[in-house]
Amino acid sequence: MYNLIFKNNCVYIEGIEHFDLPHTLDCGQAFRWECDEKGRWRGVAYNKYLELEKLENGTIILYNTDKETFDCVWRDYFDLDRDYGEIIVGISGNEILKNAAEYGKGIRVLNQEPWETLCSFIISQNNNIKRIKGIINRLCECFGEEFNGFYTFPSAERIAGLSLEDLAPLRSGFRAKYILDAAKKVAGGEVDLFNLKSLSIDDARNELMKINGVGPKVADCALLFSHKHISAFPKDVWIKRAMQVLFDGELPAEALPYAGIVQQYIFFYARETKLSL
């Protein structure tokens, strides 16, 4: 599917298909990747700082990364071993799905750190992406650890030790109390984020919904973006509108096995076109 070269503390991913960096890193599933004017992306995940870019010939370069970190973190983070070509073939019987996948070409569903994902999507509720990013950045700057001017995402244990007043500088509004409840339940073991992969999607969703401020949409985002439940189908306002306009409210059957990945194509399509079709 692709070829790896480890050289000069860089990882070269050659011949990989279906991997577009802007579509993947700035499509609303992750909130902390930044791109400079030359197309180089920078970010932190799983407490690892990374820079990456895509060359003209399609090779992706991960900078300052050794083989061990690649194998432990980035290979899975970027979902490199999933065959997106097969998924696209599977849904292309439906013309609208085919178009959406073409529009969002190269989106990969990331496998992000469970606590960061849960906390980020708690913050996302009834909010817009620009402000979500601002709140998350302030959270990391206030309570994370610095790497090259970037910050790690503070652990649930760290947040659990804070108060509402401590979180005031985030200006997260009514969501602050939800962040604290989530941190306390995760840090205290009442909600086990590391067992969710092995549960059925319904059991996993119910486990997450023990947290005050986590409903079906936030839970499904966590399950999809950090727990490999690719049949999770988060229904936000954009998706609800798109589903109505595109499919009269019902997801086509051929999309069901990979509903979550199709959801990303539809979300991207809906936002980019503002549904003016």
Added chain:
DNA sequence: TCCCAGGCTCTCT
């Protein structure tokens, strides 16, 4: 000024 944003909780039927 009003409306809306990758929703959820609470209350009232």
Added chain:
DNA sequence: AGAGAGCATGGG
């Protein structure tokens, strides 16, 4: 169980 108000904050 289903509908509707209220919620903090900031951008358009």
